[in-house]
Amino acid sequence: xxxxxxxxxxxxxxxxxxxxxxxxxxxxxxxxxxxxxxxxxxxxxxxxxxxxxxxxxxxxxxxxxxxxxxxxxxxxxxxxxxxxxxxxxxxxxxxxxxxxxxxxxxxxxxxxxxxxxxxxxxxxxxxxxxxxxxxxxxxxxxxxxxxxxxxxxxxxxxxxxxxxxxxxxxxxxxxxxxxxxxxxxxxxxxxxxxxxxxxxxxxxxxxxxxxxxxxxxxxxxxxxxxxxxxxxxxxxxxxxxxxxxxxxxxxxxxxxxxxxxxxxxxxxxxxxxxxxxxxxxxxxxxxxxxxxxxxxxxxxxxxxxxxxxxxxxxxxxxxxxxxxxxxxxxxxxxxxxxxxxxxxxxxxxxxxxxxxxxxxxxxxxxxxxxxxxxxxxxxxxxxxxxxxxxxxxxxxxxxxxxxxxxxxxxxxxxxxxxxxxxxxxxxxxxxxxxxxxxxxxxxxxxxxxxxxxxxxxxxxxxxxxxxxxxxxxxxxxxxxxxxxxxxxxxxxxxxxxxxxxxxxxxxxxxxxxxxxxxxxxxxxxxxxxxxxxxxxxxxxxxxxxxxxxxxxxxxxxxxxxxxxxxxxxxxxxxxxxxxxxxxxxxxxxxxxxxxxxxxxxxxxxxxxxxxxxxxxxxxxxxxxxxxxxxxxxxxxxxxxxxxxxxxxxxxxxxxxxxxxxxxxxxxxxx
Numbered sequence: 001x002x003x004x005x006x007x008x009x010x011x012x013x014x015x016x017x018x019x020x021x022x023x024x025x026x027x028x029x030x031x032x033x034x035x036x037x038x039x040x041x042x043x044x045x046x047x048x049x050x051x052x053x054x055x056x057x058x059x060x061x062x063x064x065x066x067x068x069x070x071x072x073x074x075x076x077x078x079x080x081x082x083x084x085x086x087x088x089x090x091x092x093x094x095x096x097x098x099x100x101x102x103x104x105x106x107x108x109x110x111x112x113x114x115x116x117x118x119x120x121x122x123x124x125x126x127x128x129x130x131x132x133x134x135x136x137x138x139x140x141x142x143x144x145x146x147x148x149x150x151x152x153x154x155x156x157x158x159x160x161x162x163x164x165x166x167x168x169x170x171x172x173x174x175x176x177x178x179x180x181x182x183x184x185x186x187x188x189x190x191x192x193x194x195x196x197x198x199x200x201x202x203x204x205x206x207x208x209x210x211x212x213x214x215x216x217x218x219x220x221x222x223x224x225x226x227x228x229x230x231x232x233x234x235x236x237x238x239x240x241x242x243x244x245x246x247x248x249x250x251x252x253x254x255x256x257x258x259x260x261x262x263x264x265x266x267x268x269x270x271x272x273x274x275x276x277x278x279x280x281x282x283x284x285x286x287x288x289x290x291x292x293x294x295x296x297x298x299x300x301x302x303x304x305x306x307x308x309x310x311x312x313x314x315x316x317x318x319x320x321x322x323x324x325x326x327x328x329x330x331x332x333x334x335x336x337x338x339x340x341x342x343x344x345x346x347x348x349x350x351x352x353x354x355x356x357x358x359x360x361x362x363x364x365x366x367x368x369x370x371x372x373x374x375x376x377x378x379x380x381x382x383x384x385x386x387x388x389x390x391x392x393x394x395x396x397x398x399x400x401x402x403x404x405x406x407x408x409x410x411x412x413x414x415x416x417x418x419x420x421x422x423x424x425x426x427x428x429x430x431x432x433x434x435x436x437x438x439x440x441x442x443x444x445x446x447x448x449x450x451x452x453x454x455x456x457x458x459x460x461x462x463x464x465x466x467x468x469x470x471x472x473x474x475x476x477x478x479x480x481x482x483x484x485x486x487x488x489x490x491x492x493x494x495x496x497x498x499x500x501x502x503x504x505x506x507x508x509x510x511x512x513x514x515x516x517x518x519x520x521x522x523x524x525x526x527x528x529x530x531x532x533x534x535x536x537x538x539x540x541x542x543x544x545x546x547x548x549x550x551x552x553x554x555x556x557x558x559x560x561x562x563x564x565x566x567x568x569x570x571x572x573x574x575x576x577x578x579x580x581x582x583x584x585x586x587x588x589x590x591x592x593x594x595x596x597x598x599x600x601x602x603x604x605x606x607x608x609x610x611x612x613x614x615x616x617x618x619x620x621x622x623x624x625x626x627x628x629x630x631x632x633x634x635x636x637x638x639x640x641x642x643x644x645x646x647x648x649x650x651x652x653x654x655x656x657x658x659x660x661x662x663x664x665x666x667x668x669x670x
Contacts, residue, residue, distance in 0.1 A: 001423075001477035002381065002395045005457070005485055007415060008427035009464045009478065011471040013048050013056040020401070020421045025070075025359075028404035028419055031077025035406045036084060037419055038075050042066060047075055047086060047101055050406070050417070050425045054471050059101045061086055064109060068092065072132035075101075076145055079136070085145050087134050091127040097161060099143050108166060113151060128152055133219035135229060138162060146244070148231055150216030156233065158244065158254070171244075171254040174213030205268075207332050208259035212238040220282050230257075232303070234280045237263045239303070239324075239333070258332045262305065265335050266322055270342075272309035280305045281365040281372055282326075301326040303333055304372045304384070306363050318342050321374070321384050321391060339370075341384055341391050364403050366414065369432040373416050375403045381418065385432040392431065395480065399423075422474045446497050450489045454497070457485060458504050458539070461546075465538045475538070482546025492551045501543070501552060505560045508536055509567050510633040522578055525631045529571045532634075536564055563635055570634040577603065603630055 012020060019041045020026065026039040028050070038047045043066050047059040069091040076085040083100040093113030098105070113128040131150035137160060138144030144162040151157065156172040212235040220232040224243075233240040239260040245253055267275045283302045303324040308317045323339035362375040370386040379400035383392045399421035406417040406427060415427040446454075461479055468475040483492075491497035509532060540560070543549045549557055608629075 001397050001420075001480050002418065002426065002428065003481035003484065004383075004394050004416075004428040004431075006426050006428045006464055006478055007460070009423060009467055010050045010052075010425040010427070011054040011467065011473060012424040013052075013054055013058060015058050016046060016048065017473075019046065021399070023401065023421070025073070026401040026419060027073060027075070028402045028417055028425070029075035029077065030404050030406060030417075031084075032079040034077055035404060035417060035425075036075045036077055037402070037425060038073055038086075039401075040067075040071060040073070045073060045086065045088060047084070053424075059084075059086075061088075061096075061098055061101060061107065063088070063096060065094075067094075069127060072129065074132060074134040074147070076134055076136055078143060081143070083143050085134075085136075085143060087132070087145065087147055089129050089132050089149060091129050093128040095149075095159075097145075097166065099145075099161070099163065108161075112149070112157075112168075131216040131219040133221040133231070135221045135223050137229075138226070146221060146229055148219055148221055148244075150219055150233065152215045154213045154215050154235075156216070156231075156242075172211060172242075172256075175210065206261055206265060208238055208261050211240045211242075211256050211259050214238075217277060218279060220280070222282060222284060232280075232282055234262075234277065234305075236277055237261075239280070239305070260324075260332050266305070266307060266320075267309070269322070269335065269337055269340070270307075270309050270318075270320060271312045273312055275307055275309040278306045278308060279361040279363045279374075281363040283365040284367045300328060302365065302370065304363055304365055306361055306374060321372070323386075339386055341389060362403055364405050364416075366405055366416075366430055366432075368413060369430055371430050371432045373403050373405075373430075375400060375418075383416075383431055385430065387432060397477075423468060423478065424473065426478075445494060446490050446500070450491075450497075451500060454486055454489045454491050454500060455504060457482075457489075458501075458542075461542050462508075462535055462538050465542060466535060469534070469538065476541055476545045479542035479546040482542055483548045483551055486548065487551075498552045498556050501548065502556050502559045505536065505539060505563045506635050508532065508539060509563045510635050522574065525574055525628070526571075529567065529574065529631060533564075533567055533571065536567060540564060566634040566638045569638050570631055573603065574631060 016039070020039055023039040023041065026037070029036050029038070035050045036047055037050050038045055040046075043063045045061040045063070047061065048056040050056075067090045071091065072089045074087045076087070078084065083102060086096075086098040086101045088096040089112075093111060095108075095110050095112050097108040099108075128151055129149060130152050132147065134145055134147040136144065137146040142162060144160070147159040147161070149157045149159065154172075154174040155170055158169045158171050160167045160169075212233070214235040214237055216233050216235055218234045220234075221244075222230045222232070224230055227245055229244045231242040231244055233242065239262045241257045241259075243253075243255045243257050262277065263275060266272070266277075281304045303326060305322040305324065306319065307322065308319050310317050320340060320342045323336050324333035325336055326333050359377040361377065364373045366372060372384050374382040374384070374391075376382075376396075378396065379398045380396040381394040381400060381403070383394055385392075397420065400418060401421060402419040404417040404419075405414050413430070416430055418426045418428070420426060461482060465475040465478050468478065486492065486497075489497075491500060511532065543560070549560075552560075
């Protein structure tokens, strides 16, 4: 499902699990400190905070009519406030705004545009709206927002909203078609001007004079300061950048900064006969030139453009990721061919059955690393980072619905976030943030740093699987790629690393209880053993799903399986002892209290044997502590039980010999 190191698994809320599996539209929205997810179910938009997990309160936002076609939704968490603004716009031109979705108030609702082919229906059949982007506006307790809507005719409409109202403005309308064809003299002048510009103007084939007249494929609104925003407009032919401003509900100017001839530049770069622009993303801050822990940062942003093209001689389409840099104060972005990457043909085969009616390609840029994440309509996850060059394939599942970049974690670097219909929201580390400098030991040994990292990875994988298991969600696929991640830590390089897996299994099974008071009951012992059984079974499932068992020797594999058998045997001993006590009390099955006492003595003796060598253990302690030691260390106590039974049997035989000597006065035969 996902070949990456998952660090957090946020379980889906109970009310959303069944709905999300049928969802055709879903998304994630990152705020300053938290991330929200949303999905559309019939006429209701369901919004929840990701980190709240299974107990997350659900915001149910009702539309006044069932949307037909595509719907654009933006969830805007506000800084310094728990408020969250939700903006939705149907492809038919109906706008809905919930200024604070935490309160059950009806939305601002208005039909903005009507299709010329279906003017009588408020929810138009033909798509009038083609793109939507929004961002916060204002500061402090102000719940302001700035939204831009792109229409199919190429127009751009600005909406500045707050508690004082929503103020619309159309700031871009494509110019009408050109007039009559110029005469011979005018045409000759145009040719001369074009030749002069191509010879002496380096931006002639790069910079456009006017904004694109085509409908937007995607919009990205990026705050500059409290009253200004940059708007990036991706169209089938160009990438435009506008500077927008608004103060107190009044728009104070919209300026086209540049228009980049994206289609022309990429067509030449890839020598393409045909080229289609699919999606793009813009990094939101300064980009580090290296990994998370290294390298200076440069005051530049990066634009990642995802395209498909047909080469000059090729018969099949190829996908390509193109990287453009935006230096501070530069006139137009700069295309960097060295950072561009084309995919292998397997991605195309995964897209052959994709339904692109409601789902399209998603691209998310990392806010601090030179890296981006991509999600295809069919659920393929790809990652690109500048240090690796080619795109990395992280897995595919039709249940992958949306991607995002979540807030900073403990090390200061944001994780990727993947919304899955079964597993919930999965956080995983960007490849550029995974430490690559773990020191390696010479030969087949492992360093202490490698051992610690491997054990932490195993424990975290089991913990995440346990979290999903307890919530009733699938869990096996969380261990996909575990063997590859362990191999990077030299676990399978020699016998030391492979034995580490056996030691991890033994440590989980032989984990001592926290109390150590000696006051134990069958119920508490049963709870401890059941918890160990679940965790060890999940570790076995992780080894199996992560292709780990294939990397160890048969003897080591047998040792891990024997740990599970010993754990089950200890549980059977507990059940057997309880059943014997019940039978003796009821005088059933011929079980006597003497037999029960003999069994208890064997268990106590085994507990004493299994406690030998354990720090802080006192052999003269209470019998309850001996029992607790026996049931807490199955790997040690089960062999000790057989030894204790032999010891008890020897005592019984000695007593019998003594009795026979005194009764018959002869020495019995052995």
